[in-house]
Amino acid sequence: MxxxxxxxxxxxxxxxxxxxxxxxxxxxxxxxxxxxxxxxxxxxxxxxxxxxxxxxxxxxxxxxEKPSIKNARGFATDELTPWDLASKYYQDQVSDLIEAGKNKEDADVKPLRTKASDYRSxxxxxxxxxxxxxxxxxxxxxxxxxxxxxxxxxxxxxxxxxxxxxxxxxxxxxxxxxxxxxxxxxxxxxxxxxxxxxxxxLTAENVNVNFEGLTFVANEKAQIESLIASGFDVSLIDLEAPETDPTEAF
Structure with a gap:
């Protein structure tokens, strides 16, 4: 948490x-x-x-498991996770197109913005x-x-x-x-x-608030596996698919 x-x-x-x-x-x-x-x-x-x-x-x-460092707007700036890298992959393309004179609502830009958002935290x-x-x-x-x-x-x-x-x-x-x-x-x-x-x-003083177990915490291997499951080609961000263990599942 x-x-x-x-x-x-x-x-x-x-x-x-x-x-x-x-x-x-x-x-x-x-x-x-x-x-x-x-x-x-x-x-x-x-x-x-x-x-x-x-x-x-x-x-x-x-x-x-190891959160990235984010700025005040919530955008990852350092120690990027695999999902941050996937988001950045699409956002960089958006930035290049806009610098070339495109509008963010153009047909070839908007889908990339959506993809960047999908993978952003x-x-x-x-x-x-x-x-x-x-x-x-x-x-x-x-x-x-x-x-x-x-x-x-x-x-x-x-x-x-x-x-x-x-x-x-x-x-x-x-x-x-x-x-x-x-x-x-x-x-x-x-x-x-x-x-x-x-x-x-029942009051705040006599009930137990316990956040343990509420969220699934994914290590880097699990994040890469989930990227692949989403349809993203991890080789685009210089990552490789981890060796699979048939006893494990994301």
Whole structure:
């Protein structure tokens, strides 16, 4: 996990409390479009941020075992991972075409920009909540824009001293680029008996926030294998396909 707590908030606005744990591994809870969770929000020092690679329906998301160095805009600048190199391969072609007078929306430029974006890391945020119906901590994975909307609500209620006394409805609507996430206050008197009991009994002080196991951490070999699985020719960035072990799988 890259950064946690206040550093994660700072990174969100600019572009590590250790996770507790007893050896158990946590899993993400899917916040699907059309779904709603009744939750208790935790203080902002309980969030985490990481840089995620992956291509939808081709390669499952992962974070690099040895993260690259990135600038304030989130672009890799040094100690590039194999996926950073693949992104750079396409971005360099884009830069050459634009320097030659092309427009970034031209038919021969736009596909290259898309490819560069596909292989570039995306900053993601993990926000834990107490699921009031289930009576347990859940972990939701957010994009930057989604995290901004959720975190602003948590921060606002924390500043007013009302975070511990306000239940929330966490929901998602829309599809693809139209997806929206909201965190809206709910009325305590409307909670079910179970939810009300959990709301009173479960607090930031007596629940365990554990980020262990949430993300898949890929070493260089696994990253190269995943590049090949995505259809990228690794010889273009002076890498070779690693020897395969039939007992292993990405």
């Amino acid at each position: 890259a950064i946690v707590g206040k550093e994660a908030i700072s990174a969100l606005r600019d572009s590590t409390k250790e996770s507790g744990g007893n050896g158990e591994r946590s899993t993400f809870t899917a916040l699907k479009s059309g779904s709603t969770f009744l939750v208790k929000a935790l203080p902002l020092e309980n969030i985490a941020a990481y840089d995620s690679y992956g291509i939808f329906k081709k390669v499952n998301s992962f974070e690099a 995306k900053r993601k945020y993990i926000v834990p909540f107490i699921d009031l119906e289930a009576g347990e901590v859940i972990y939701i994975d957010f994009t930057k824009n989604q995290a901004e909307s959720v975190i602003s609500v948590i921060e606002n209620y924390a500043e007013k001293g009302r975070l511990e006394t306000t239940p929330f409805e966490l929901s998602k609507t829309g599809q693809k680029t139209e997806t929206k996430v909201s965190l809206m206050p709910a009325f305590k008197e409307d909670l079910s008996e179970t939810a009300a009991k959990n709301f009173d009994e």
